Amino acid sequence: MTLTHGPQLQPDPPYRAPAYRSSERRAPSAPLVPLPLGPTERAGPLFGHQTITPADADLTRQHPGEPLGERINVSGRLLDDRGRGIAGQLIEIWQANAAGRYTHPVDQHRAPLDPNFTGAGRCLTGPDGSYRFVTIKPGAYPWRNHPNAWRPAHIHFSVFGRMFTERLVTQMYFPGDPLIEHDAIATSITDPAALARLVASFDWETTEEEWALGYRFDVVVGGHLATPVEGPA
């Protein structure tokens, strides 16, 4: 008898992923304990009282000048695991600039900072769970996980569902990126079909003529931290 995860219920990577070095000292060793869901887990925070303006969703207009790089529209829907849009919830994103550098003191990659790009955005989802950001395509960047390690271009997404159990932080990747299959963080997701769900699709509909390429990326919350079920060996 082994413990298995239903692929549909438990899409998430394991805490301990040997290829991702930082997980070793931070992953818990003991098994997770089942928590019977109660009122605390079936509720979740409401957002909207914070000051969120349309400018917060346009990362290309947060400074006097325009950032360098390839302008992109990133849009999609926040959905629950029954396919229903989640309205009025908070999505936060952060990313590197076009050269692959973050505006963060810890990031010492020898690539230029862009004075016109911070790389942070946020918005509340619309009535059907839809969201839209305007930003620039982030660059790949090196990290010290292993020799010659490079992270594929990605945008960090932090989302809230309706319930505490639906809280999710993930990353959006770009289609056709040759680095994804070599990335220790992306491939910590052992189910290739699940990893594929983190790759945005290029989208003509949101591509604007002589202005910006469009990418679509839906975020589906549900099933996270679902208790492993016993399966046959």
Place this chain on the structure above:
Amino acid sequence: MSAPSIPLPSPSQTVGPYLSIGMAWLNCPDLVDTGRPDAITVTGRVLDADGLPVPDAVLELWQADQSGRFPTAGADPDTSPPGWSGWGRCPTDADGGYHFTTVVPGPVDDRQAPHADLSVFMRGLLQRLVTRIYFPPRAGVAGADRWLPPSDDPVVAGVPAERTGTLVARPSADGYRFDVHLGGDAETVFFAW
């Protein structure tokens, strides 16, 4: 005709080392006004498996108000603390320390002892960790003698006996202390559902 397609969940990924770029704007360690008479502090540290401080974590607290209600489930604006959201976010400092100001949550139902849910995010964690902070009765707090002790809580009862202590905050001068141990002998109990 094919069945309507049900979307499959998006897998989790780590927040990485640069989480503050996107998340710091909403740091709100004070869930209530710090001058409120029933305000308490919840402080502690986040430590890795070697006992070393984790300086780049973000903690999110989620709890009922002092009446046991949530904003999404009929909180009474007349009795909830002003601006009450039930939610707080605090990054750890260089020493792994964090600090929330809140109220002791009331009973959310007839069976559970006062508790808050805590989410832990950091580089190295491919998905968040979830634990609970239990608030044992504390001397000098009105009505604390009526609180259900953590030992009578059904969730605590499901935890191996030798580990239940990791879920219970320790009373301090102005509130409670609660450390998060990612590993080691005192590894905190983390939950799934």
